[in-house]
Amino acid sequence: MSSATSSVARVAYLASDVIVDSQPTLPSTSQFAKVYSSLSATSSRRPKILSVPLGGDPGSTLLRNGSDAGLISFTSSAAAQTVIRLVLNAAELSSLPLVLHLAVKDDLSEVLLLHSAVPFFLVSRTPQQAHDNSLLASRLARTEKKAVVHAFYDAKNDSVEEIPESEVQPFLLSEKLVSTNGVNGHNGSNGHNGHANGRNGYANGHNGHANGANGTNGVNDHSANVVSPGSELFKLYERAALSTVVRIRRACPPLSVHGSSEPHTVIFGLGDIPSVDIDGVSVVSLNLLTPLLPSRILDVIPPFASRVIILEQLHRWNTKWTPLYLELVNAIHQREVEQRPHIQSVYFSDPAQVIPLAILKLLQAAPSSVPIQLGGTSASSLLSLEVPHIPKHESSYTKILSHVFGERLEVSNSPALVLKQGAIATSPEFALGRVRGQLDQRNELIRSVQKLLEVKEVSPELHKLCSQWVLIKDDDTKSCSVGKELITALESSKLSSPIIDRILALRAHFPARSRWIIGSDAWSYDLGASGLHHAIASGLDINILIIDTLPYTSRNSADPHRRKQDAGLYAMNHGDVYVASVAVYSSYAQVLQAVMEADRHKGPSVVLAYLPYQNEDAPALEVLKETKLAVDAGYWPLYRWDPVKEAQGKEPFALDSDSVKNDLQQFLDRQNHLSQLVRSKPELATELVSSLGENVKEARRKKAQQAYDDLVVSLDAPPLVVLYASDGGTAEKFAKRLANRGKARGLSTSIGTIDSMSIDTLSQEEYVAFVTSVAGQGEPPQNGRTLFKALNAAALRGEKPFSKLRYSVFALGDSHYWPRPEDAHYYNKPGKDLDARLEQLGGERFADIGLGDDQDADGPDTGYKVWEPLVWKTFGVDSIEVKEAEPDPITNEHIKAASGYLRGTIAEGLEDVSTGALDPSDTQLTKFHGIYQQDDRDIRDERQAQGVEPAYSFMIRVRTPGGVCTPEQWLQMDRIADEHGNGTFKITTRATFQFHGVIKRHLKPSIQEINKVLLDTLAACGDVNRNVICSAIPSLSRLHAQVYGFAKLVSAHLLPRTTAYHEIWLDKKMVAGEAVKDFEPLYGEFYLPRKFKIAVAVPPTNDVDVFANDLGFIAIVDEQGELAGFNVTIGGGMGVTHGNKKTYPRVADVIGFCTVEQGPIVAEKVMLTQRDNGNRADRKNARLKYTIDRMGLDAFKAEVESRLGYTLTPARPYTFDRNIDDFGWSTGDDGRHHVMLFIENGRIQDEPERDFKTGLREIAKIHKGTFRLTANQHIMISEISTEDVSEIKRILAKYKLDNLNHTGLRLSSSACVAFPTCGLAMAESERYLPVLIDKVEKICEENGLRNDSIVMRMTGCPNGCARPYVAEVAFVGKAPGSYSMLLGGGYYGQRLNKIYRETVSEPEILAILRPMIKRYALERIDGEHFGDFVIRAGYIAPTTSGKEWYDGMGGEGQYREAAAAA
Ligand SMILES: Cc1cc2nc3c(=O)[nH]c(=O)nc-3n(C[C@H](O)[C@H](O)[C@H](O)COP(=O)(O)O)c2cc1C
Ligand code: SF4
Secondary structure: OEEHHHHHHHHHHHHOOEEEEEEOOOOOOOHHHHHHHHHHHHOOOOOEEEEEEOOOOHHHHHHHHHOOOOOEEEEEEOOHHHHHHHHHOHHHHOOOOEEEEEEEOOOOOOHHHHOOOOOEEEEEOOHHHHHHHHHHHHHHHHHHOOOEEEEEEOOOEEOOOOOOHHHHHHHHHOOOOOOOOOHHHHHHHHOOOOOOOHHHOHHHHOOOOOOOOOOOOOHHHHHHHOOOHHHHHHHHHHHHHHHHHHHHOOOOOOEEEEEOOOOOEEEEEEOOOOOOOOOOEEEEEEOEEEOOOHHHHHHOOOOOOOEEEEEEEOOOOOOOOOHHHHHHHHHHOOOOHHHOOEEEEEEEOOHHHOOHHHHHHHHHOOOOOOOEEOOOOEHHHOOOOOOOOOOHHHHHHHHHHHHHHHHHEEEOOOHHHHHHHOHHHHOHHHHHHHHHHHHHHHHHHHHHHHHHHOOOOOOHHHHHHHHHHHHHOOOOOHHHHHHHHHHHHHHHOOOOOHHHHHHHHOHHHOOOOEEEEEEEHHHHOOHHHHOHHHHHHOOOOOEEEEEEOOOHHHOOOOOOOOOOOOHHHHHHOOOOOEEEEEEOOOOHHHHHHHHHHHHHOOOOEEEEEEOOOOOOOOOHHHHHHHHHHHHHOOOOOOEEEOHHHHHOOOOOEEEOOHHHHHOHHHHHHOOHHHHHHHHOOHHHHHHHHHOOHHHHHHHHHHHHHHHHHHHHOOOOOOOEEEEEEOOOOHHHHHHHHHHHHHHHOOOOEEEEEHHHOOHHHHHOOOEEEEEEOOEOOOEOOHHHHHHHHHHHHHHHOOOOOOOOOEEEEEEEEOOOOOOOHHHHHHOOHHHHHHHHHHHHOOOEEOOOOEEEEOOOOOOHHHHHHHHHHHHHHHHOOOOOOOOOOOOOOOOHHHHHHOOOOOOOOHHHHHHOOOOOOOOHHHHHHHHHHOEEEEEOHHHHHHHHHOOOOOOEEEEEEOEOHHHEEOHHHHHHHHHHHHHOOOOOEEEOOOOOEEEEEEOHHHHHHHHHHHHHOOOEOOOOOOOOEOOOEEOOOOOOHHHHHHHHHHHHHHHHHOOOOOOHHHHHHHOOOOHHHHOOOOOOOOOOOOOOOOOEOEEEEEOOEOOOOHHHOOEEEEEEEOOOOOEEEEEEEEOOEOOOOOOOOOOOOEOOEEEEEEEOOOHHHHHHHHHHHHHHHOOOOOHHHOOHHHHHHHHOHHHHHHHHHHHHOOOOEOOOOOOOOEOOOOOEEEEOOOOOEEEEEOOHHHEEOEEOOEEHHHHHHHHHHHOOOEEEEOOOOOEEEEEEOHHHHHHHHHHHHHOOOOOOOOOHHHHOEEEOOOOOOOOOOOOOOOOOHHHHHHHHHHHHHHOOOOOOOOOEEEEOOOOOOOOHHHOOEEEEEEEOOEEEEEEOOOOOOOOOOEEEEEEEOHHHHHHHHHHHHHHHHHHOOOOOOHHHHHHHOOOOOOOOOHHHOOOOOOOOHHHHHHHHHO
């Protein structure tokens, strides 16, 4: 009689060169060790035997000793700690000649964790099988150099026929036998039936089908064509099994079948299952668990079987479905629907429960969608969710975490905390705060224990425990056990000390916890707002698990307007974050590996976990199918990224899913995720990426052009290639200038973007001049990033491809863009890096790098003038006198003049279906038609990586003079947004509608539909007079009617007269059959130098910010309440360019009074004076504000008056007291009612709990008055009759549109659109301001300022669409997460603010505002506004005029000097 353990140990001893034996905890001793020691007395073999303690790391011992051994065996009980350690190293272990013999008692839960983590997995139930499989496993591992798990039941004793010692080595070393029939041929010998006979089994044989042979509908076709890794491994198994059978003369089938030969039910058994004889039931015992081929499974399930039961011996399984269940589901799914049996998962723990009666009961019960526990309770109770809030399926992951980390697990945003802390408890910010607090406390505990070590009276025993804990405080298990001992010792210590008290108070922090934040992919839509960014960027030792539930097949029907960002890629870009992408239904082992690696990583880790399901009731089969599709298609790759490995010079990136590895091309073609992923691994993909699509075309075009140039320029000088990278166009302008001048000197020059070159093409060039600017913090501009990355990757690999290349770099930057001394290295970083990198790669500099600085007297020109002559010198053409004038660069002025009154080639461009874009010069013209070309910036990088053009779409802005529209017009706008746009629309700061996401072919229908309701988009953008805005003034109905009429009149008077708009968009014929040319009486063919904006304000409200407009009319009412006329204001404007002190904001000056009748002509003359005097050479200096400052206010006014033919009378008194909207209900002087709604930043959309879009549509359906859009981006429902008030109120309440319970700060806030659509955005605005306000309003509330209005505005760039420069507090985007902060604007828009800090991020903003707001609350004078207070309190100097805007700004002084010195 032998036990299975002794048989296994004997084979291991005789077969292996090295044995690693796991020792149980004392006082027990290893059962294997006993056999080894007795064999060492009798046997001639002397394998090296190593021991590892339980809880130790056998993986590393095996790895250290396994690579040189012919065979290494590991013997152990299947304890959880041991198995988990093995899983962690499974990838490396898999390629060792290794057998992992794991003794199982009555539960396979632990050992199954290794399923699919290693190539082979065998199971033995009897001692004889254990012996035979030990041999088979040893042979397989040795000959194929692959790891084999051998799980065996060790409890039983039985007589075992053992192989003689002398035959073991010859068996292992004998020639490989070639399998012809497969080992299943031996199944026949078990005599029960023949249906497991491989290809003759049920899969092919039961041909009730018309075509006979094709019994299982194409599954076999499939397997014939595709050689899966599983079937290759299976062949290796078969070979080893055949050799074993030959030697031992006993069958070693992968699975064996007993029972009925025509079964209606097939039971797959895994574990110690007694024989069950029930009529119509066959039992399949699995001996080989991995690889388990679907065809083998199907072989033993006849097509007429109606049910499959999977019976597994499991006590503590943690996910809903087991690997075997999933494999069976997968296999069965390959059959046609009508041939698929029901599958039931059943667990049992005691073999005594597996009795015929219990099986019969199972057969009689209806199939259940949850696993059933044999012998009583439903197995789903094992999986019951402690926390009801967690969606059912997601517990798959949470259970894994609790299983792996046990009591060390700390879910920092556990829903259980909601009870105590409220809903916020599940947010990442909350969790982060908790973690920070806990880590601080743990640090305090460590310090306290260290302090205790210094206390003399401490007993030696306590001292020892303290020092021991300090040493192992970061160890997973020991920190906990030693901690417990230490607590006991402290509690029983007689010593009384406050340190001990403190330590005991902090006792919870003794164990080294595994801290997790768990969330959904909803967090990925806005990384900043969700707080995920902060967690990733925190640097804390925290693990983030993000569960993505979007099924693969629904990926395109997800809300297209909410773009999910790739949190993984985002995290990888941080450099110090561990990132993994996992899917529990695809690879359980990989999930385990990832979570353990994440836990080990000292710093933030992000694990993206895939779990696709539509709803809680989705069957597992669906989840499995979706997972399989997603992983196989490469949509959800499995990978792990470990930055620590990178630092060690190892490969940091492990791609764990096969299909992706095998099919890189497909991988690159996929949308989201994958291409981004490739980009994150530049050495793998950059060259591939840059050889795709547009870049190649551009490179070819360039080559063709160059060949042509070579022909026509008969000059000996070598060709000069000019390559540039530019975001804003400045570097491009310099590059073009260089290329033109080169041509003028007779050189053969060509020009392209830096990304038009790959390393290969660049290495063919001889002379290249690079011109690059900087975008973001020291980053290269968009059109240079791919090559920059490729160069870095090549440098890392130590390549030298540029032996032929001679180069020079001109860099453009701004030494003051990031003014803090520690940021000085960002100055011209890409240019400097490029210069160094090219040299490193073998290039030779033909001229030193030139540095252009926006801060220099002439901006970048100063540096360029020094650098350019060096280029000509190199080519020997410096002495050539250039006689011909250089061709002028094409400017907007040329485009306008050549456009045929705004026609250009727009009509042709609309017909061109090969691109989603219009010609670049046409995009300048469409602005005059109210249409802006944009692209989705969230996915710009991603699309570039794939070599496809950006995701172009168009923004359409409607012209609604005075901001008024009818309900019919509203309904039409609502429809257009749905049918042609992105489903939402925005009320803009010019009180009109704006649609985003309209693709090219929807442009024309959209404009036509806008026209159908008598609105248009003409001149809503462009170098013309834009939408004229006017005050909403709800209570002054008659006055409103007058000023609104005036606004419409002025708008109509200044409208362009071109018929191009009607011709292009409304299919109207060209004027007079093309005989008469268009004519622009006001604008001429050049139109205005820049945009022109007009506002009409009615004191005391300045809700239109009249002083921020080029031209303003302030209504003056006479004593009878009649509109007497207007004070005229000129010269307001917001746009600025960061760092360019020639640009500044300006508030308008009041120049006199005009009557209502004079108004439109006054407007015309002011506009014409600007038309003729504005700066057309420099668009950055072209607005009216600069013209006035250049000419002088008096001279400008005099010219206006001379055009008018009279002088304006003196301005009349007026008083403003606010520039915010009057929210809530009011009644006009005509008895009709109005209600001003708060629409945060003007976005009309449906959101959970706030279906504003639907609500407003419902109102529009019944409303008989009008809507007024305000310049603060809110909406007034106006002119409501008394009888309709209650119905409107009802609808408002139903859709929560009547909620005005916001803080004064929020009600006074305003943000522009910015990301993702605005092409000029440098930072978030509309998506971020509400989040910032959440935080600042807390500070206000703490200081009792809940209802105090503070005007806070934000824009994504210095263009200033939300009029930030007249806000009391403003933030102007500089780069993602960075803003200029401005303070001191006048409360009613009468005074400019000033830059207080040139660069701030959120923590700095809050740190600045907290004490400032507190002081304001305590020290303000009665009625004093915040903008006035910050000036009085000395925080900021007042700005008295635009030209003095930079004087005395914050961030000068120390910062400026330090930056300049750096
Ligand atoms: C968002 C943004 C970030 C910038 N960051 C830097 C920087 O980090 N370092 C620097 O030297 N210049 C920086 N600049 C300045 C520009 O590089 C400089 O103005 C350049 O002339 C712009 O060239 P471009 O129009 O070709 O993009 C930045 C400019 C912008 C708009
Ligand atoms: S301020 Fe700048 S970022 Fe914001 S919408 Fe205007 S142009 Fe775009």
